[in-house]
Amino acid sequence: MKHTISLLVENKSDALQRIAGLFSGRGFNIDTISVGRAEDPSHVRMTIVTHGEDRIIEQITKQLHKLIDVVKVVDLTDMSFVNRELALIKVSAAEDVRAEILQIVEVFRGKIIDISPKTLTVEATGSEDKVDAIISMLRPYGLKEVARTGRVALKREFQGET
Amino acid sequence: MLSVAKAKTFEADQTGNQPLPELSGAEIFVQSLVQQGVETVFGYPGGVVLSVYDTLFKTKNINHFLVRHEQGGTHAADGYARATGKPGVVLATSGPGATNTVTGIATAFMDSIPLVIFTGQVPLNLIGNDAFQEADILGITRPITKHSYLVRDVSELADTISKAFHIAVSGRPGPVLVDIPKDVLLAKAPYNSKRRVKLAGYKPMTKGSYRQIMKAVEMIGESRRPVIYAGGGVMHSNAAAELREFAQKLGAPVTTTLLGLGAYPESDDLSLGMLGMHGTWYANMAVSESDLLIAIGARFDDRVTGRIADFAKNAQKIHIDIDPASISKNVEIDLPIVGDVKHVLSDLIPHVNACDSKSWLAEIKKWKADHPLRYETNGPILKPQQVIQAVSEVTKGQAIVASDVGQHQMWTAQYYQFSEPRSHLSSGGLGTMGYGFPAAMGAAVGRPDRTAVAIVGDGGFQMTAMELATAVHYKIPVKIVILNNGYLGMVRQWQELFFEKRYSHSDLDASNPDFVKMAECYGAIGYRAHNSAELDEALKKMMAEQELPVLVDAIVDREENVYPMVPAGAAIYEMIEEDAK
Numbered sequence: 001m002k003h004t005i006s007l008l009v010e011n012k013s014d015a016l017q018r019i020a021g022l023f024s025g026r027g028f029n030i031d032t033i034s035v036g037r038a039e040d041p042s043h044v045r046m047t048i049v050t051h052g053e054d055r056i057i058e059q060i061t062k063q064l065h066k067l068i069d070v071v072k073v074v075d076l077t078d079m080s081f082v083n084r085e086l087a088l089i090k091v092s093a094a095e096d097v098r099a100e101i102l103q104i105v106e107v108f109r110g111k112i113i114d115i116s117p118k119t120l121t122v123e124a125t126g127s128e129d130k131v132d133a134i135i136s137m138l139r140p141y142g143l144k145e146v147a148r149t150g151r152v153a154l155k156r157e158f159q160g161e162t
Numbered sequence: 163m164l165s166v167a168k169a170k171t172f173e174a175d176q177t178g179n180q181p182l183p184e185l186s187g188a189e190i191f192v193q194s195l196v197q198q199g200v201e202t203v204f205g206y207p208g209g210v211v212l213s214v215y216d217t218l219f220k221t222k223n224i225n226h227f228l229v230r231h232e233q234g235g236t237h238a239a240d241g242y243a244r245a246t247g248k249p250g251v252v253l254a255t256s257g258p259g260a261t262n263t264v265t266g267i268a269t270a271f272m273d274s275i276p277l278v279i280f281t282g283q284v285p286l287n288l289i290g291n292d293a294f295q296e297a298d299i300l301g302i303t304r305p306i307t308k309h310s311y312l313v314r315d316v317s318e319l320a321d322t323i324s325k326a327f328h329i330a331v332s333g334r335p336g337p338v339l340v341d342i343p344k345d346v347l348l349a350k351a352p353y354n355s356k357r358r359v360k361l362a363g364y365k366p367m368t369k370g371s372y373r374q375i376m377k378a379v380e381m382i383g384e385s386r387r388p389v390i391y392a393g394g395g396v397m398h399s400n401a402a403a404e405l406r407e408f409a410q411k412l413g414a415p416v417t418t419t420l421l422g423l424g425a426y427p428e429s430d431d432l433s434l435g436m437l438g439m440h441g442t443w444y445a446n447m448a449v450s451e452s453d454l455l456i457a458i459g460a461r462f463d464d465r466v467t468g469r470i471a472d473f474a475k476n477a478q479k480i481h482i483d484i485d486p487a488s489i490s491k492n493v494e495i496d497l498p499i500v501g502d503v504k505h506v507l508s509d510l511i512p513h514v515n516a517c518d519s520k521s522w523l524a525e526i527k528k529w530k531a532d533h534p535l536r537y538e539t540n541g542p543i544l545k546p547q548q549v550i551q552a553v554s555e556v557t558k559g560q561a562i563v564a565s566d567v568g569q570h571q572m573w574t575a576q577y578y579q580f581s582e583p584r585s586h587l588s589s590g591g592l593g594t595m596g597y598g599f600p601a602a603m604g605a606a607v608g609r610p611d612r613t614a615v616a617i618v619g620d621g622g623f624q625m626t627a628m629e630l631a632t633a634v635h636y637k638i639p640v641k642i643v644i645l646n647n648g649y650l651g652m653v654r655q656w657q658e659l660f661f662e663k664r665y666s667h668s669d670l671d672a673s674n675p676d677f678v679k680m681a682e683c684y685g686a687i688g689y690r691a692h693n694s695a696e697l698d699e700a701l702k703k704m705m706a707e708q709e710l711p712v713l714v715d716a717i718v719d720r721e722e723n724v725y726p727m728v729p730a731g732a733a734i735y736e737m738i739e740e741d742a743k
Binding site: 009010014017018021025055058059062063065066067068069070071072 | 300301304305308309312329361362363364485486487489490491
């Protein structure tokens with residue numbers, strides 16, 4: 001099962017390597033990892049999407065917690081949380097299909113952020129499902145390049161009734 | 163001069179107003195070690211750490227031992243740490259000096275030994291340039307250290323050293339590496355001896371949850387067939403006395419891991435000796451037949467559990483450990499108690515009562531009588547087990563005994579009667595050949611009041627034998643007993659049992675040196691023993707020597723095997739007890 005783990009980590013030059021090394025050294029999977037400065041610039045927040053049996057996930061969170069630079073580990077999976085992924089999609093767009101592409105982008109509430117005579121670059125934001133969907137809709141036109149951020153996530157402040 | 167600087171520092175501390183003294187990185191380094199209470203450093207100089215060595219030259223507060231190879235230095239620091247409970251300190255230069263420490267660091271990491279390893283690094287502006295003697299030692303050691311630091315600014319050096327020691331010794335201990343570039347050692351900064359270690363992401367739990375402890379009391383009360391399985395954590399937390407009290411109050415038998423040997427006196431009726439692949443028959447059966455397994459500072463290593471699915475499958479399992487990640491890692495635990503063993507046992511003991519274990523203990527007693535550790539004699543030829551027994555007797559079970567890895571290690575674990583904690587030093591996790599002799603040397607330095615014996619094989623000894631020069635130079639009276647069978651014995655045993663006696667590259671006999679002459683050429687003392695009379699004589703002389711290292715080359719039965727043995731993939735109750743007839 002897929003798990004979304006949010007980490008608050010000290011902003012040290014090799015913190016990312018420690019975390020990535022822990023995953024590779026212990027044979028854990030990383031589906032996506034995203035890293036950026038947190039609210040306090042001395043920390044970074046990482047969102048890691050991983051998968052495995054419950055026992056493995058438990059090991060992952062415990063081993064992450066053991067790293068000295070890791071301040072906080074939260075497995076968001078069983079909580080209410082918001083998540084987004086951003087994708088930039090460069091797609092072939094000759095004159096005759098340009099209108100179709102624009103329509104697709106509109107349906108997915110994407111944005112065109114760059115245009116050239118033969119291509120469009122689309123910005124799409126949303127859940128991975130939505131990003132997957134728009135990519136598969138655009139694929140038939142000829143994908144030139146795709147860059148995805150991987151999931152970023154935060155716990156919902158209002159967790160609802162439990 | 164350092165002493166002047168030190169005096170100034172203290173003055174500044176007292177008045178609070180005087181300007182702090184400016185010290186070089188190298189001086190701050192040495193001051194910081196002194197402040198940490200470090201008395202002993204094992205090291206080897208080289209280009210980028212010359213400033214540190216120059217500072218060491220001028221100080222009397224630190225005993226630096228010049229080893230012959232940084233691996234030996236790291237094992238020596240490890241042996242020092244295991245024997246004393248204090249962190250071991252290593253100093254090496256950049257590049258090859260640093261990479262030579264790697265096996266020693268990995269050894270310490272696997273067995274949770276507190277070490278602080280200081281490596282020099284090329285100057286900051288050359289890092290990443292493939293400079294002379296440059297190696298990314300942080301990158302190389304990241305998976306085998308508890309934590310590591312590259313010091314980029316001399317003003318951070320003192321705090322970083324404090325953090326390194328704090329991390330190494332607290333929680334589940336482990337090695338911490340501090341990499342210091344040459345220019346940081348030369349730069350100057352004001353030195354304030356007042357330190358506060360602040361680590362937002364590091365707060366090891368020491369006290370166990372009261373609720374979990376009370377649940378444990380309940381489970382223990384219901385058990386009729388309890389077994390205590392004690393590991394190295396008992397040693398790290400200095401909880402041997404608490405373990406004794408706990409086991410005796412419960413009336414529960416105690417088996418220890420390789421790293422737990424000495425945590426419980428083997429002369430006691432409740433002792434089952436070691437469990438696992440080469441554990442005693444009765445320890446493995448007791449664990450398999452138990453209804454409650456209380457794991458204390460142990461991590462369910464594969465050499466202990468054998469086939470996981472059948473490990474103590476009828477038992478409820480309580481696991482006391484300071485590392486939450488050790489809980490349910492290999493074996494599902496019914497009741498975890500996360501905390502320091504000493505704290506948790508101290509909280510448990512007042513609440514527990516004796517188990518109703520009389521018939522269980524009677525059953526175990528019968529197993530012990532029917533399936534003791536045993537070996538057959540072979541005329542006048544020395545049996546390796548007999549050598550260990552002789553060493554155990556001549557040292558009255560009171561020595562610090564270090565071993566390498568292989569047959570001799572298992573025989574040491576089986577036949578040396580350990581009675582005190584911090585007495586058995588062995589590379590349990592990593593299984594490092596070449597560990598024993600330098601580790602015993604480090605132990606002898608740290609505990610001059612005790613006898614330190616390295617029991618090694620003829621193969622492993624040759625991996626770090628050059629430390630004889632160190633031991634002779636510093637007059638470290640370490641004892642070395644070689645179980646010399648002219649084979650890589652454990653490799654040969656596996657080849658015999660599982661590869662139809664094809665002894666591929668495991669026979670050393672023709673190429674071994676004359677170990678007695680080898681000792682003598684270093685200025686140490688050497689004796690050879692072929693039979694028990696010669697052995698007794700050699701061991702007597704070995705014990706009498708107070709100053710120089712003594713090596714006893716015991717020529718033992720070449721093809722003796724270690725039993726009992728749990729074959730790979732078998733359950734621990736499926737033991738081979740003797741050679742096929």
